[in-house]
Amino acid sequence: MGDQxxxxxxxxxxxxSDSKWGLLMVTPYIVHFIVFVLGSLLxxxxxxxxxxxxxxxxxxAGLANYKKLFHEPVFWKAMWNTxxxxxxxxxxxxxxxxxxATALNQKLxxxxxxxxxxxxxxxxxxxxxxxxxxxxxxxxxGLANSFLIKIGLDPQKWLQxxxxxxxxxxxxxxxxxxxxxxxxFLAGLQNVPSDVYEAAEIDGAxxxxxxxxxxxxxxxxxxxxxxxxxxxxxxxxxxxxYVMTGGALDASSAGGPNKSSLVLMIYLYQEGFTFLRMxxxxxxxxxxxxxxxxxxxxxxxxxxxxxxxx
Amino acid sequence: MTLLAALLIxxxxxxxxxxxxxxxxxxxxxxxxxxxxMQELITKFQEKHPNIxxxxxxxxxxxxxxxxxxxxxxxxxxxxWLSDGVLVPKYAERGVLKDLTEWIQRDLKSExxxxxxxxxxxxxxxxxxxxxxxxAVLYYNKDMxxxxxxxxxxxDWTWDDLKAAAEKLTxxxxxxxxxxxxxxxxxxxxxxxxxxxxxxxxxxxxxSYGGGVLNDTLDQSIIHSPENKAALDWIVDGMQRELFPTxxxxxxxxxxxxxxxxKAAAMRIGIYAxxxxxxxxxxxxxxxxxxxxxxxxxxxxxxxxxxxxxxxxDGAVADxxxxxxxxxxxxxxxxxxxxxxxxxVPVKKSVANSEQFLNxxxxxxxxFLDSFEFAGTLDVNAVWSEWVGKFNDNINxxxxxxxxxxxxxxxxxxEVQKVLDEFYKK
Numbered sequence: 001m002g003d004q005x006x007x008x009x010x011x012x013x014x015x016x017s018d019s020k021w022g023l024l025m026v027t028p029y030i031v032h033f034i035v036f037v038l039g040s041l042l043x044x045x046x047x048x049x050x051x052x053x054x055x056x057x058x059x060x061a062g063l064a065n066y067k068k069l070f071h072e073p074v075f076w077k078a079m080w081n082t083x084x085x086x087x088x089x090x091x092x093x094x095x096x097x098x099x100x101a102t103a104l105n106q107k108l109x110x111x112x113x114x115x116x117x118x119x120x121x122x123x124x125x126x127x128x129x130x131x132x133x134x135x136x137x138x139x140x141x142g143l144a145n146s147f148l149i150k151i152g153l154d155p156q157k158w159l160q161x162x163x164x165x166x167x168x169x170x171x172x173x174x175x176x177x178x179x180x181x182x183x184x185f186l187a188g189l190q191n192v193p194s195d196v197y198e199a200a201e202i203d204g205a206x207x208x209x210x211x212x213x214x215x216x217x218x219x220x221x222x223x224x225x226x227x228x229x230x231x232x233x234x235x236x237x238x239x240x241x242y243v244m245t246g247g248a249l250d251a252s253s254a255g256g257p258n259k260s261s262l263v264l265m266i267y268l269y270q271e272g273f274t275f276l277r278m279x280x281x282x283x284x285x286x287x288x289x290x291x292x293x294x295x296x297x298x299x300x301x302x303x304x305x306x307x308x309x310x
Numbered sequence: 311m312t313l314l315a316a317l318l319i320x321x322x323x324x325x326x327x328x329x330x331x332x333x334x335x336x337x338x339x340x341x342x343x344x345x346x347x348m349q350e351l352i353t354k355f356q357e358k359h360p361n362i363x364x365x366x367x368x369x370x371x372x373x374x375x376x377x378x379x380x381x382x383x384x385x386x387x388x389x390x391w392l393s394d395g396v397l398v399p400k401y402a403e404r405g406v407l408k409d410l411t412e413w414i415q416r417d418l419k420s421e422x423x424x425x426x427x428x429x430x431x432x433x434x435x436x437x438x439x440x441x442x443x444x445x446a447v448l449y450y451n452k453d454m455x456x457x458x459x460x461x462x463x464x465x466d467w468t469w470d471d472l473k474a475a476a477e478k479l480t481x482x483x484x485x486x487x488x489x490x491x492x493x494x495x496x497x498x499x500x501x502x503x504x505x506x507x508x509x510x511x512x513x514x515x516x517x518s519y520g521g522g523v524l525n526d527t528l529d530q531s532i533i534h535s536p537e538n539k540a541a542l543d544w545i546v547d548g549m550q551r552e553l554f555p556t557x558x559x560x561x562x563x564x565x566x567x568x569x570x571x572x573k574a575a576a577m578r579i580g581i582y583a584x585x586x587x588x589x590x591x592x593x594x595x596x597x598x599x600x601x602x603x604x605x606x607x608x609x610x611x612x613x614x615x616x617x618x619x620x621x622x623x624d625g626a627v628a629d630x631x632x633x634x635x636x637x638x639x640x641x642x643x644x645x646x647x648x649x650x651x652x653x654x655v656p657v658k659k660s661v662a663n664s665e666q667f668l669n670x671x672x673x674x675x676x677x678f679l680d681s682f683e684f685a686g687t688l689d690v691n692a693v694w695s696e697w698v699g700k701f702n703d704n705i706n707x708x709x710x711x712x713x714x715x716x717x718x719x720x721x722x723x724x725e726v727q728k729v730l731d732e733f734y735k736k
Contacts, residue, residue: 054383055404140562155496160558246561257558258707273376275696276404 048282058279065283075284077259078267081166085263086234088170094226097178101185102215115186119179126176126239133172133244159244162260169261173240177233181226188222189215220307228299235292238265264288330361332630337367337388339374343586344651351644355637362630382406389623390631392441395613396690398429402437403692408619411436413632418639423657424679428614428687432527438616439635442654444581445612445685446510447597447677448472449588454479454500454576458487463577467601469515469544472577476502476553479576488553495552502553504575505545506566508698511579512705513611513688515541518603523701523726524689529734533701533723540604542708542715549709557706581613582655582678589652589671596672599681610681611688615654655679693733700725 048065052058069075104115121129136143137158145155159165192215200210216223241263245256254270255262264284272281338348345368352364367388369377375397381387382401393401401407414436420426429438450463460478480488481500487493488502505511516522521537524530532538548554555575560566563574570578571591578584579600588595602608617638619631638644645661648654652670655678656662668675688694701722708718 053404054379055401055406138562139558157558160561257710258703258712270699273379275693276379276400 044282044285047279048286050279051277052279052282053276054278055276061279065280066287068280069283069287074259074262074267078262078264081259081261082235082237082263084166085170085237086231088167089173089234090227090230092170093174093177093181093230094223096174097181097226098185098216098219098223100178101182101189102211104182105186105189115182118182121176122179124176126243129172129176129240130243137168160257162257165245165256165261169241169244172244173237176240177230181230184226185219185222188219192218217308221309224299224303224307228296231295231299232292235288236265237263238269241266242269331363332361332626333363333365334390334627334630334634335365335367335388336634337374337378337391339371339392339394340368341370344653347647347651351638351647354644355634358637359630359633362633364634385622387620387622389627390617390619390634393438393616393618395428395440395444395615396688396694398438398616398618399431399690399692400694401618402431402435406621407437408621408623408628409435409437410439410619410632410635414439417632417636422659423639424655424659424662424682425612425614425657425685428612429616438614438618439639440614440616440657441638442648443612443614443657444509444583445655445678445681446514446579446581446600446610447681448600449570449578449580449584449595449597449672451570451573451576452594452596454573458576462596463598463601465599467598469518469601469603472503472601473544473548473553476548476577477551478502480553488551498552498555498559500573501555501569501575503548503577503579504560504569505548505554505579506557506560508688508701509611509613510567510581510584512541512545514579514600514609515545515603517609517611517686518601518607519544520603520605520607522689523697524691524730528689528691529730531697531723531726531730533726534719538719539715542705542719546708546711546715550711556709556711558710581611583653585672586652596674597677598674599677608684610685612682612685613688614657691730693729697726697729700729 047058049060049062050058051061051064100118104111104118134142139145139155139157139160142158144158148155156164159168196214196218197210200214205213241256241261242254245261246254255266265288268281268284268288271277271284336352340348348368349366352366356362356364368374371394375394378387378391387406398407411434414420414426418426418439423440425440425443426436428440428443430436448463448467452462455462458479458481460475463472463475477488479500479502480493480498482494483497483499484492484494488495513523516538519537519541521532521535521541523533525532545554549556552559555569560569563569563572567584567587569575570580570584571587571593573591573593585597600608600610617635619628619635623631638648639657642658642661645656645658646664646666649656649661649667656667661667662679691697704713704718704722704725707713708715
């Protein structure tokens with residue numbers, strides 16, 4: 001310990017040079033952030049307080065866009081559709097993906113095939129998914145209706161039906177997204193030590209008890225991540241709904257029958273890019289940001305109650 | 311010094327003062343069929359005008375207009391571009407286009423052209439020169455008429471005559487026609503008439519019944535009227551009896567436009583460009599004038615896709631842009647070349663009335679030209695795509711039988727008026 005007096009100084013010097021290197025390494029990111037992220041963020045914040053039709057310079061409008069937003073029935077409809085989608089989608093996908101991951105975490109032959117099979121829809125584009133789901137839900141030629149007719153029920157309009165459109169979109173989205181969430185859960189499951197299960201088995205616990213009392217609590221950190229990711233992704237859902245409810249044919253009528261699948265992102269896109277009300281669209285974007293921020297903050301606060309870290 | 315030099319050079323190339331050379335940025339939406347022809351015509355133009363250098367900017371339809379808006383915001387838009395006819399007022403009324411009134415009056419003889427007036431606004435200003443014209447007629451599949459032993463459409467038809475024929479031409483999957491008592495309307499294999507959207511459908515019916523959507527100054531909704539009610543009742547009745555597909559029936563097909571060329575419908579209301587699909591599908595078809603309303607009124611909707619000039623273009627660049635417009639509109643050769651693609655009716659009357667245009671399929675191409683007599687625009691204004699969306703949202707629910715026609719008209723009227731007020735009452 002003879003060199004004790006030197007240690008703080010040398011450590012400090014090393015830290016300094018480390019942080020210089022560190023700063024240098026992150027400079028490209030910081031520049032990128034300032035120019036392309038912070039810059040656009042501030043611009044969109046400014047636009048949200050102005051009338052801006054893209055083609056002419058923005059004009060300051062104060063709170064006009066926000067006032068209009070809160071008095072606009074279509075906005076509230078879009079808000080409800082988004083929340084409805086999230087309420088159905090997030091729990092359904094999380095629970096099914098966890099069950100699937102547990103099943104595919106066994107040491108059996110052929111599991112790789114099943115894991116792969118569930119991942120294929122994840123990497124397919126929405127356009128491909130559209131063709132697949134059209135083969136099933138096409139009101140005239142689809143499998144679903146020919147099945148209904150065969151068992152003596154009335155054919156449905158499926159995606160053209162106000163009541164069915166969101167549940168159907170959720171089902172299709174779960175089918176497409178479940179592989180991705182399953183992989184995250186699989187990674188979490190691999191980290192659960194097998195001796196815990198062995199101990200439980202010795203105590204005579206069955207499959208269900210092991211799942212509920214060991215698996216679920218021990219991967220709660222992963223579950224937490226999945227919940228945040230899924231919630232954010234549903235609030236940002238755009239492509240699926242745009243492609244599947246008519247946007248590809250006619251941008252101004254995307255959003256399903258009687259706006260029953262008009263979610264916030266589609267509403268934002270239409271107002272901003274189709275109807276040239278970029279100021280109003282920016283206001284929607286900021287409201288969306290605030291909602292997501294609050295939701296994520298709530299989830300982080302409540303995680304202390306139920307997330308276990310080893 | 312270098313900065314100064316750079317400024318001078320860039321100044322020269324864009325203003326064209328130094329060497330007398332002008333660079334013209336030309337934008338157009340392109341398709342696989344038309345791209346080559348456009349390039350050919352550009353080369354010809356440059357041979358005639360060696361001092362004008364054309365730089366093209368093109369992309370498929372949707373991307374083109376999406377990009378254009380941001381380019382205008384960034385002041386990097388083309389000096390001249392091809393605009394869909396329905397989008398001309400969107401740009402004109404937001405102040406990004408050059409007023410072409412004086413130039414058109416100076417250089418183009420309006421009696422030589424079809425449809426220069428389709429780009430005229432309510433105050434008489436011209437904002438573009440048509441590149442080609444889309445006009446609607448009634449298409450009919452001769453084989454299906456023959457099979458059902460129905461007489462071909464004639465020019466005296468009213469909409470009720472058309473519906474009577476449609477009834478004899480609508481067939482279920484057992485081969486029974488709609489006039490038959492055992493006809494099953496849940497299993498249609500062939501519709502009498504296909505019908506959708508503002509252009510190729512409902513505007514024609516509304517206007518020939520004496521109704522319409524907007525007033526003459528295009529800032530007031532006139533949707534809620536007895537004339538429109540009669541027209542919409544006619545449509546809804548046809549749809550409820552499955553003689554025409556409803557909007558959700560149409561969703562069963564890959565595209566709204568697929569029914570006629572794929573032989574799922576015996577008749578359609580269609581613009582000139584639809585002859586391409588029909589010819590490619592090898593249909594045995596012809597065209598006729600659109601039917602009349604109950605009081606003998608006819609209406610054929612028109613879209614004049616047009617060359618428009620950027621307001622920011624000035625001096626030599628603006629002159630060069632106008633040279634391009636003149637080259638396109640006045641030269642028979644150019645008009646003929648473009649017409650050979652079959653995408654649009656030529657703007658110049660002499661070319662449209664020539665054998666070169668009138669020959670070929672369908673046999674009665676003259677119907678397109680005769681339709682100019684009762685042609686009109688689609689009440690197009692600066693917020694066109696938005697009010698069309700609101701109109702469709704409500705009327706489609708009546709078409710599906712979810713709400714009565716009256717309710718749909720009242721709601722559409724309110725929502726369309728709101729869109730108009732928001733833009734025009736500032």
